[in-house]
Amino acid sequence: MKVLENKGLLNNIGVQVVIAMVVGTLVGAMMGPTASIFAPLGSIFIHLIKMLVIPLVAVAIISGAAGLGNSSAAGKVGLLTLGFFGFTSAVAVALALFMGEVFQPGIGVDLSGVEGMFSNAYADKGDLPTFWATVLGMIPTNVFQSLNEANILQILVFCLFFGIAVSKLEKDRRDPLINGVNAIVDAMVWMINVVMKIAPLGVFGLMADAVGTFGFSALMVVFKLFVVYVVAILVYGFIFYPLMIKVFSKTSPLKFLSVMKKPQAVALSTASSMATLPVTMEVCEEELKVKNSTASFVLPLGATINMSGNAIYYGLVAIFFAQIFNVDLSMSAYMAIIITSTLGAVGQAGVPGPSFLVVAVLLSAGIPIEGLPLLFALDRIFDMIRTALNITGDAACAVIINDHIDVETKQENA
Secondary structure (H helix, E strand, O other), X not given: OOOOOOOHHHHOHHHHHHHHHHHHHHHHHHHHHHHHHHHHHHHHHHHHHHHHHHHHHHHHHHHHHHHHHOOOOHHHHHXXXXXXXXXXXXXXXXXXXXHHHHHOOOOOOOOOOOHHHOOOOOHHHOOOOOHHHHHHHHOOOXXXXXXXXXXXXXXXXXHHHHHHHHHOOOHHHHHXXXXXXXXXXXXXXXXXXXXXXXXXXXXXXXXXXXXXXXXXXXHHHOHHHHHHHHHHHHHHHHHHHHHHHHHHOOOOHHHHHHHOHHHHHHHHHHOOHHHHHHHHHHHHHHHOOOOHHHHHHHHHHHHHHOXXXXXXXXXXXXXXXXXXXXXXXXHHHHHHHHHHHHHHHHXXXXXXXXXXXXXHHHHHOOOOOOOOHHHXXXXXXXXXXXXXXXXXXXXXXXXXXXXXXXXXXXXXXX
16 A cells, blocks of 8 residues: 655654644633534544545455455455454453453442433334344445445445455456556545544544533543443453464564554544544554555454454443443343344444444343433543554454465465
8 A cells, every 4th residue: 555655744643643632631621511612623524534434445445355356365364354353352342241340330330410311212222133134234235325325334245246356357357457446545545644634633623522512520420430441441452462463473562562553543533443444554564564455355344343342342331230220140141241242343333423232232131221321422432442442453353364374375385
């Protein structure tokens, strides 16, 4: 992937975004609700990113599928990627349940001042689709409508299919098409790099508005949950994933953590795996030496279905409300939480916004849901943190699979 030749700004984006987050938080805390005057700065940034992300995802998946489709490793890469995402999501839920039981974030919470926020309005949002409904929902009947509606899973399925089809053409017809698609990818990345120049302004607006609107008082009600949640995210991001990198790849875990600071900062600011995708791809290819064909396949797929951070959130929220409402969870309830959280995490699109799939997780274990509005007000903060973990998992998967395929290729050629 080609990026801007002058990468000084992009290399410093992490520092700039962190500064913007701190300043935005302070301004929001001081100005209160009037800090919403800065909200348009964040909205402009997010709209510009969304304008470019869907076309980039489409052409990147086509490029990756076309690059892999003509090799013997194509099917193996797909299976390994899906297996990695499913396994890490399940482990993430298990970690969340363990930490929830150890630290008990829902014990001793004072609800006297917030009971007016309780609501059952979300009870009808807890239905998970059946298996066949999920499969049918992934297949577009009109791909242009899917693009227009930003239906990520349908776009993913069509572009994978199309990319593999391109790889099956004769070489003299295939190569010009692949070169053209790669040129579009480079052009889209250039555009997003230009948009990233205003990222600090956008982050400042988003943070000032979020903190000014909700303040820290709402956070205090769920403060213990928030602390446990952050600790779980840190354990998973700085211990579990680096350990997997150490065991299953040739890449240094310290180097991996060092170069991931830039996409993690962007993920924190945008709360969107999709919006962070160009930066994640650049870091994986340029810094971690992941092949373009692997990165273009694994990373867009991961930004769509790999949501370990969401899985941790679902598990901890389930424990939190079970403890608040004195619900004793059986082993079958724990299994229901793990299964529903894993399926929900995989089905959660990589875009920012309240996650109503947590409703399905609570209902699956018989946990009351009326306290959910306490969390939805702060969903942006939770979303920012879990997105940083999600994209870390995407990159870890790309590195591990890239090294695994390299080893197999060398063995075949030996």
